[in-house]
Amino acid sequence: SKTGDARIGLVGFPSVGKSTLLNKLTGTFSEVASYEFTTLTCVPGIFKYKGAKMQLLDLPGIIEGAKDGKGRGKQVIAVAKSCSLILIVLDVLKPLTYKKIIEKELEGFGIRLNKKPPNIIFQKKDKGGINITHTVPLNNLDEDMIKSICHEYRIINANISIRCEATVDD
Incomplete structure (x- = not known):
């Protein structure tokens, strides 16, 4: 433990x-x-x-x-x-x-070596769907991709705030 x-x-x-x-x-x-x-x-x-x-x-x-x-x-x-x-x-x-x-x-297992974690804030909530805000342009992602990723993990209600250049892996 x-x-x-x-x-x-x-x-x-x-x-x-x-x-x-x-x-x-x-x-x-x-x-x-x-x-x-x-x-x-x-x-x-x-x-x-x-x-x-x-x-x-x-x-x-x-x-x-x-x-x-x-x-x-x-x-x-x-x-x-x-x-x-x-x-x-x-x-x-x-x-x-x-x-x-x-x-x-x-x-190969998704471990980022010598890199800071992405500045993405993720908060699950009880209702209201998925809300996405970002302070930088989403060049490698769009809101539909983010929602699709959330649905893959059975997340249907969350607030997501992206404050850095992010990719699907982030």
């Missing part, structure tokens, strides 16, 4: 040091071994930083194709998506292309 002021997910390939980092920073025990996929479930730990309680999650290693479900990838990335911060842990002896693979897997 989510605890602390922020949630940080340790994401990386198997056997890159995620469990060791969790153990050192939090004093929590996450098994460390010389074989891949030692960590099979999410292991949480807590540490304090400037008075704030941070929950650190040691996630099972992901592999190429994780976004398509390989190696429990969808479950791991779903937990990562709930984090305030994702920390990609890499093996310094491996090429930097490994970082690109991890980024591609996360982005």
Whole structure:
């Protein structure tokens, strides 16, 4: 369960040091071994930083194709998506292309890396339909597209305020 002021997910390939980092920073025990996929479930730990309680999650290693479900990838990335911060842990002896693979897997699951969340305010309401306001031109969207997206998620009453250049993914 989510605890602390922020949630940080340790994401990386198997056997890159995620469990060791969790153990050192939090004093929590996450098994460390010389074989891949030692960590099979999410292991949480807590540490304090400037008075704030941070929950650190040691996630099972992901592999190429994780976004398509390989190696429990969808479950791991779903937990990562709930984090305030994702920390990609890499093996310094491996090429930097490994970082690109991890980024591609996360982005393929809709995680925005190194980007601020869009300035869109969404409030469900009991009645009145969908009301859309915007302070910038909607170049990549129109109101019918927004309403269609809402209906896909069975949202029929909401106030939506768009204050930035937005896309369908936002």
